[in-house]
Structures are given as structure tokens and as C-alpha cells.
Amino acid sequence: METTFDMFIETEVPEDELIVSRTDFSGKITYVNETFAEISGYRPEELIGKPHNVIRHPDMPKSAFADMWATLKRGEVWEGYVKNLRKDKGYYWVYARMSTVIKDGKPVEYKSVREPASREKKIEMQNLYDKMRAEEEGQIRIVLYVDNDKLDAAAALEKA
Numbered sequence: 687m688e689t690t691f692d693m694f695i696e697t698e699v700p701e702d703e704l705i706v707s708r709t710d711f712s713g714k715i716t717y718v719n720e721t722f723a724e725i726s727g728y729r730p731e732e733l734i735g736k737p738h739n740v741i742r743h744p745d746m747p748k749s750a751f752a753d754m755w756a757t758l759k760r761g762e763v764w765e766g767y768v769k770n771l772r773k774d775k776g777y778y779w780v781y782a783r784m785s786t787v788i789k790d791g792k793p794v795e796y797k798s799v800r801e802p803a804s805r806e807k808k809i810e811m812q813n814l815y816d817k818m819r820a821e822e823e824g825q826i827r828i829v830l831y832v833d834n835d836k837l838d839a840a841a842a843l844e845k846a
């Protein structure tokens with residue numbers, strides 16, 4: 687058995703900006719705001735027209751999205767923690783709220799607005815999703831948390 691080791695960098699989501707996207711009913715992206723593009727590492731035009739799973743992270747369990755779609759199709763709002771994949775294979779965590787856009791009384795699109803997640807929640811959700819993936823898909827990966835704040839503090843001390 688061969689053991690491999692990979693490291694991926696976390697991008698911190700800013701506190702004061704919302705990450706917004708909209709999709710058609712099949713989940714194809716119709717709009718992203720500048721912050722969404724920046725955080726995911728894409729240019730907006732690379733994302734428009736693509737299925738939203740372009741930023742799906744392999745750490746996300748299938749059942750989370752099954753629940754999300756079932757909730758949206760009932761016309762309800764889904765809220766939850768999502769780990770997303772950047773273009774450069776790094777990742778970022780968000781707390782997402784997904785809902786149906788209604789115009790003139792009719793559903794026209796889906797939209798999602800996201801905000802940052804706390805450090806504690808990211809660790810808790812990583813552990814939960816690892817467990818869910820192991821149960822659902824027999825997929826076992828060991829994910830270690832690297833504290834960006836501590837890395838930055840160490841780098842600053844080294845410079846001083």
C-alpha cells in the first residue's frame with residue numbers, strides 16, 4: 687500500500703463581502719459577483735454557463751447536495767456549510783443560503799448568498815463530512831487542519 691501526501695491552501699473568505707451566484711433550474715451558473723470569482727480563483731466569464739459543480743470539493747458528501755436540491759425543489763430555503771474547490775485546487779469554507787428567485791409570482795432561478803464560517807465550525811464540519819463520506823462512499827481521507835492565522839504569525843515573527 688502506498689501512502690501519498692498532498693497539501694492544499696485555504697483561502698479566507700472576507701467578513702464584509704457577500705459571495706453571490708445564481709443558476710438556472712438545472713444548476714448551470716447564470717451569474718456570479720466579483721467576490722465569488724475572486725474567492726474561487728476564476729474569472730466570471732469562465733464560470734457563466736458551467737454547471738455549479740465546477741467548484742464542488744471532493745470532501746463534500748453527496749447527501750449534502752441531495753438534501754440541498756430536495757429542499758430547493760420544495761420551494762424552501764437551504765442553509766448549510768459548504769467546502770468549495772478553487773481553480774488552483776485550494777479551498778474555502780462558506781456558510782451558504784440557497785433559495786428560489788421569484789419574479790412576478792413565478793420561480794425563475796436559484797440563487798445562493800454565502801458568508802464566512804468560523805474556525806471552530808470549519809473543523810467541526812470537516813470532521814462531520816469526513817464521517818459522512820466514509821459511511822456513504824467508503825471514502826477515507828485524512829484531512830489535517832492548518833491554522834492560517836498561526837502560519838501568518840509565525841512568518842511575521844521570522845521576519846522580525
Ligand SMILES: Cc1cc2nc3c(=O)[nH]c(=O)nc-3n(C[C@H](O)[C@H](O)[C@H](O)COP(=O)(O)O)c2cc1C
Nearest residue numbers: 708709713738739741742743751770784796797798
Ligand atoms: C444556487 C445554487 C448554488 C450552488 N452553489 C454550490 C456551491 O457553492 N458549491 C457546490 O459544490 N455546489 C453548489 N451547488 C450545487 C451544485 O449544483 C451540485 O449539485 C453540487 O456541486 C454537487 O455536484 P453533483 O450534483 O454533480 O453531484 C449549487 C446549486 C445551486 C442551485
